[in-house]
């Protein structure tokens with residue numbers, strides 16, 4: 027069975043995805059998931075080829091197995107193509123038979139926002155009012171929708187983007203305000219969703235109680251956050267080993283990851299209250315498997 031992006035869109039909702047991702051992150055931190063490090067190849071290292079990455083992400087959990095292949099080409103923007111594209115294959119664990127192959131672009135978009143929504147729910151106070159977003163692309167949009175599900179009280183939404191017109195456009199579409207980077211960074215919750223390779227967010231702009239949800243800079247030499255952000259915060263990740271291996275913000279600032287979000291959600295690890303926290307997301311195959319399984323189950327129940 028091949029499912030297109032339109033098929034995936036018809037089945038996947040944040041209402042279903044966010045609780046499923048929460049459970050998946052708890053299962054991951056309880057060692058119930060078999061997931062090796064992703065394999066990441068540089069695609070753009072030959073003459074005449076664009077700058078890009080090609081990653082392969084296998085995982086086994088519960089009654090299924092999955093593998094996602096995903097590409098990230100920052101320059102695709104100028105070609106009118108998506109910067110991230112992916113395919114997910116889902117297999118039955120008991121027999122190895124393929125259950126479905128599906129387009130993974132929307133899955134990547136939605137599961138990433140769902141992970142951040144779980145982090146916001148688990149790590150953010152119930153009284154957070156302001157959200158500053160750095161970036162105005164696909165992830166900025168998906169996060170706005172997912173965050174609304176867990177913190178509907180986030181009404182003061184401030185958007186900064188490298189290209190000011192993009193921030194203005196997203197702000198106009200969503201009832202937010204386009205602001206300076208300093209104003210966005212002073213919010214209760216600060217979301218970084220850019221393709222920047224060097225730090226854009228400075229620690230001196232943050233409130234002492236800020237929750238920073240850092241989604242971009244997925245690569246060992248890429249950064250969105252400066253050393254002050256990292257060194258003055260309690261650091262949470264989906265997986266300690268993955269963040270310490272794959273996040274330039276973690277590696278290059280020299281900090282250690284203090285906790286996994288799944289362990290905090292399960293109550294087996296505590297996160298501090300009223301202190302600055304950084305949730306550094308790098309993305310995991312279990313998140314793609316979880317979304318793909320929901321799509322497949324929903325599709326299978328319709329054909330009965």
Ligand code: NDP
Nearest residue numbers: 161162163164165187188189220221222242243307308309
């Ligand atoms: P898009 O291509 O849709 O948007 C990219 C955004 O980054 C735009 O707002 C752009 O600003 C901004 N940007 C690009 N270069 C720079 C720069 N040098 N400095 C500041 N801003 C810059 O990408 P997505 O929204 O899909 O992805 C955003 C980030 O999230 C990427 O780094 C991506 O790799 C990462 N990601 C992480 C995942 C995870 O699991 N953690 C999963 C998926 C994506 P403008 O257009 O205004 O110029």
